[in-house]
Amino acid sequence: MAEKEVLGRKPLLVLEKIRENLERLNDKMEVMIELQKHGRKDFQPLPDAPLDVMTLLSMPDHLRKTAMTVCRLGRATADEISQQTTRARAVESAYLNQLVIMGYLKKERKGRKAYFYVDRESKEGT
């Protein structure tokens, strides 16, 4: 009986893993598409860049809007951000992933949802 359950669960776990990998692949593709749209082929990721107001000011308008919304909400999914900005979820997802690669946001997966947030506590400032 126990062996049957294990066999029954295994394909589900494999499928779940495939789905997670597909979602990650999708995120990466969205970032690549976004970077290509803005002619940023030479993009270099920055590790843990602080998202302070001067950084927000110097950002391109489309990214500032997304970053500001994450700052205001604290922690949100692409869907929640898109409800605030009234832009498409896929667009917000691309911008959010771009901000993650730039080092301004952190991303955390919980089950099927991906949450984006500003990591304010990682390093001590003066």
Next chain:
Amino acid sequence: MGKIIAVHSYKGGTGKTLVSLNLAATLAKRGKKVCLFDLDFRAPSLSTLLKVEKAGFWLNDYLNGTCEIDRVLLDLSDRIGNSGKLFVALANPTTEAIRDMTAKDRKWEMRALGRILALRNSLLGDKGFDYLIFDTSPGLQYSSINAVVSADLVVVATTFDRSDVDGTRRMLRELYDLFEKKTEVVLNKVLYDVSSTSGMGQMQAKVKDLYQVPLLGIIPCFCDVLRGEGNIVFAQDKPEHPFTKILDGIASKIDGMS
């Protein structure tokens, strides 16, 4: 939910603190629950103007993460004398504290922004405040931009001084617009006769032409304000003074905003 108002300017001496303090007192007199914040950490002044000699905790401590905001708030409602509530959160005026605040790094400023943004939930949400009023440093200081980013309405105190006009126009374009902030202008130290309807109309047209944003109020150059030497909170001590009436008009407009 209540509103956060940041009172900002390009140059110093345009009347930010005068407007912030009297606006807070006026809104409290109208029965609102208000908290006034001194976010001018480079030149704190509210502790002196309000004659508060000692505070257990300062706004500096909250932004440093060493205490929660309710430890910082001082209840001055007894000075208002009606159903309204007036609280203040003061900046530490000691030289050591000013030096400490000017030496903060970008990571600290990012965390400070997070703590200022958190006031929306803690004070407007949980504690039921109607208004948080941020008195800021002039120009592009970190603490001021943090305040602007967190605000629902930016009130820009300005004069007709040429350098102030040019700088204010730049800030409208390159700061408030970029953050998509609702912005209104208070013209201070005006020498025109604002009692005449035509004078007021001309002034409104001039502001609209210069700044492309609405005019929230015009404050003439009152010698009584200068004579007060910072010892008078007009909204509290001189209820019949024309300055108090003008502030009441500004408060009424803000209160009527959606």
